[in-house]
Amino acid sequence: MDRTTGFLNEDLERKSWEEQRALQAVRLGEVVAHAAAHAPAIGALLRSAGVVPADIRSLEDLARLPVTPKARLVELQRENPPFGGLLAVPLHQVRRIFRSPGPIYDPQGFDEGWGWEEALFAAGFRRGDVCINTFGYQMTPAGMMFDDALGALGCPLVPTGVGDKEVQIEILRALGVTGFVGMASFLLQIGERAKEQGLDPAKDFGLRAAFTTAEPLSDTLRASVEGLFGATVRQGFGTADCGCLAYECHAQEGMHLASRAIVEIADPETGRPLGPGEVGEIVVTLFNRAYPLLRFGTGDLSAVDPGDCACGRRSPKLRGWLGRCDQLVKVKGMFLHPGSIQMAMRGFPEVTRYRALVTRSGSRDVLTVRAEATAQDDGLKARIEERLRAVLQVGAAVEWAAGETLPADGKVIEDLRKWD
Numbered sequence: 001m002d003r004t005t006g007f008l009n010e011d012l013e014r015k016s017w018e019e020q021r022a023l024q025a026v027r028l029g030e031v032v033a034h035a036a037a038h039a040p041a042i043g044a045l046l047r048s049a050g051v052v053p054a055d056i057r058s059l060e061d062l063a064r065l066p067v068t069p070k071a072r073l074v075e076l077q078r079e080n081p082p083f084g085g086l087l088a089v090p091l092h093q094v095r096r097i098f099r100s101p102g103p104i105y106d107p108q109g110f111d112e113g114w115g116w117e118e119a120l121f122a123a124g125f126r127r128g129d130v131c132i133n134t135f136g137y138q139m140t141p142a143g144m145m146f147d148d149a150l151g152a153l154g155c156p157l158v159p160t161g162v163g164d165k166e167v168q169i170e171i172l173r174a175l176g177v178t179g180f181v182g183m184a185s186f187l188l189q190i191g192e193r194a195k196e197q198g199l200d201p202a203k204d205f206g207l208r209a210a211f212t213t214a215e216p217l218s219d220t221l222r223a224s225v226e227g228l229f230g231a232t233v234r235q236g237f238g239t240a241d242c243g244c245l246a247y248e249c250h251a252q253e254g255m256h257l258a259s260r261a262i263v264e265i266a267d268p269e270t271g272r273p274l275g276p277g278e279v280g281e282i283v284v285t286l287f288n289r290a291y292p293l294l295r296f297g298t299g300d301l302s303a304v305d306p307g308d309c310a311c312g313r314r315s316p317k318l319r320g321w322l323g324r325c326d327q328l329v330k331v332k333g334m335f336l337h338p339g340s341i342q343m344a345m346r347g348f349p350e351v352t353r354y355r356a357l358v359t360r361s362g363s364r365d366v367l368t369v370r371a372e373a374t375a376q377d378d379g380l381k382a383r384i385e386e387r388l389r390a391v392l393q394v395g396a397a398v399e400w401a402a403g404e405t406l407p408a409d410g411k412v413i414e415d416l417r418k419w420d
């Protein structure tokens with residue numbers, strides 16, 4: 001079975017990104033007009049921004065609206081329960097209502113999915129795959145999201161949730177399960193338990209494709225699970241409020257943006273959209289009629305990298321999860337996050353420990369990465385500096401921490417600037 005090529009929706013996924021965005025602009029105009037007319041909170045949002053629905057005609061026009069963080073949605077719902085004036089359809093058109101910590105209540109309309117089908121197909125799931133869905137089915141949408149998506153793909157599934165590992169092992173064997181949906185760390189635990197029972201997960205199970213989200217997937221974790229089960233592991237990015245936003249293809253170099261939502265990378269302070277490669281907050285606009293979200297601030301950081309992909313999909317790629325906005329440090333006018341430093345340093349196994357220091361010289365920010373390495377030479381230093389500049393988009397000097405030991409407290413960035 002070919003699990004590495006093809007498309008779920010070839011016509012759409014192979015359209016140029018410009019064409020996909022043009023289609024999004026049409027849907028944006030429709031959803032803004034509908035939301036402004038039926039959701040009082042959206043009407044108020046537009047008025048406070050001084051715009052009328054007809055002003056939002058292109059994706060660029062979206063920047064005229066402010067970013068709405070999740071905390072603001074919680075506040076709106078508290079002031080005006082239960083949905084904060086954001087519900088844009090009558091209640092009989094609501095299928096489910098989810099509750100997430102906050103608390104926040106997310107209504108889901110009929111025929112409004114979460115869009116994970118495309119992601120699962122790209123991850124190698126095919127019609128007829130028997131799957132286990134280990135995401136929880138209660139209160140929050142994770143379990144239902146993948147239940148709907150697997151159903152739409154024609155994959156029968158066992159709604160296991162995060163159940164007992166022994167039972168998961170029994171199901172994997174009894175049904176010849178080929179697909180896993182859930183957290184990669186949980187799949188690893190299942191595999192390790194199976195080994196304790198004297199089983200070889202690669203031989204005794206028939207697992208082929210695993211899809212994971214909701215936690216950062218490290219190269220080590222991916223390699224361990226793939227090695228243990230002889231299956232491919234692919235990840236996606238999404239949130240409980242928004243559903244699927246991006247997903248990996250077989251080429252595994254970042255996550256293609258899904259065309260079902262408008263994903264912007266915005267300056268976390270001003271909400272201004274940022275350019276390709278710049279790190280900022282993931283801001284999402286959905287086309288849902290029941291519960292329209294316009295420029296919803298996820299609080300998560302990433303960047304979008306354009307460029308062609310070997311798989312044939314034309315959408316640019318999200319660089320992966322780079323952390324939360326509240327961990328940001330601004331250096332030389334650019335936002336810097338521990339995740340980007342870690343990403344830059346990942347390719348240097350010689351480096352055993354490092355820490356980025358932000359200091360000030362006159363009115364200038366200075367970024368220095370102090371590092372310990374097994375071979376501390378100038379060639380390596382130059383290669384790290386080059387990589388740091390490419391990933392962070394600000395210059396950083398590397399200094400060897402000669403004869404001293406950097407503290408092992410897990411801190412990646414230390415801001416030593418004094419502000420008075």
Ligand SMILES: [Zn+2]
Pocket residue numbers: 249250251252256309310311312313
């Ligand atoms: Zn691709």
